[in-house]
Amino acid sequence: MPQTKLSIRIDGELVQAFAGETILTVARRAGRFIPTLCHFEGLRDVGACRLCIVEVSGSGRLLPACTTPAQDGMAVTTVSPRLAAYRRMTLELLLAERNHLCAVCVSNSNCELQALATAMGVTSVRFRYRYPKLPVDLSHPRFVLDHNRCILCSRCIRVCADVEGAHVWDMMSRGVGARVISDMNRPWGEAPGCTGCGKCVQACPTGALAEKGLAVEEMTKRGERALQGAIRQGGRL
């Protein structure tokens, strides 16, 4: 079936899109940099982190670029003071929600959350840190899950369910009680479905999922390297 062509404006520039594509896909193809955390190339999007918000003319609300389909004649703004303010606030809230002491994290200087915070100039957080004392799951023979670093982006859940087909992970509860769980909130190492493929570890944007036996700064992931490159170029991801 031939794809229906659409044209939309991104920051004033006329670009071509195809029906069914999201604003994010189109914007990235056009070389725009929109910060994202829950989006991961190849996974279905859920719009969980709200960092990718953009302005769409005619809509008073800010819309997530990763889940909003492009529509013919749409005019999208990806950079504005208003967007910057909201994105910054979102990032600060993510940082305040758990414990992101980068200095003692395996993913220090290889973390998407940290990279975006740096790129967006988030040097301080205006909210009080919650610092809940959450457990660290060391039960898996090769990997660790540190809930304190988790931003609930659900990339691990989606990659395990949709790509590996194991569906070890899911999200329990909601609001402030939400937590990534394996099976029925059991230790990861006891999950019979886990093949040990490590996809969830690679997909995780922070130090929440990591390989065992690594020291500070030693955990590097492919997704993060791509992001760093994009930030440097200020463009294409």
Next chain:
Amino acid sequence: MNSLTSSLPTNKGPRPDSRERDFVDETITRRSGRPGALLGILEDVQEHAEGKYLCLDTLAYIAQRTGTPLSQIFSVVTFYSLFSLTPQGEHIISICRGTACHTRGSRDLLEKLRLELGMAEGDGQADKLTITSADGKFTIRTVACFGQCAMAPVVEVDHRICGHMNERVLTREVEALHQEKAR
């Protein structure tokens, strides 16, 4: 939800027993094939179970029979406040603590009910509370909004929505439930 994450309910005795398993199988057959079937299955099984709750073994059984990943079923059960992972009282009274009901005095209703049934403060944060009386007859829960704000304050008594509630009527409802038991 805090108490739940730290201490998962463990099961005394084998659950589900064969009778419960039959009920689960029958419920799955009756409900499956429809969108959102899992919610209906879980609701029916909880309502039918002794103590009106879903124990982990029952959940594992449902997961196995419906081909649902364990993590997903746990996600669903902990997302909807309708489901309980710990035993509940015979009668469940849910008091709305949403904004509309709050402004129309739902806090007083909650206090009144709590005192009337001789219940302690209970656990959970102010916005989400579940207390069961020592004799296992009553569970009081708070909910965020029934979507019936025009009838605020709203109280649900054993799945029956009662609008424009006041302390007098609430006392009568509780008495009726006591009586029902006595018969």
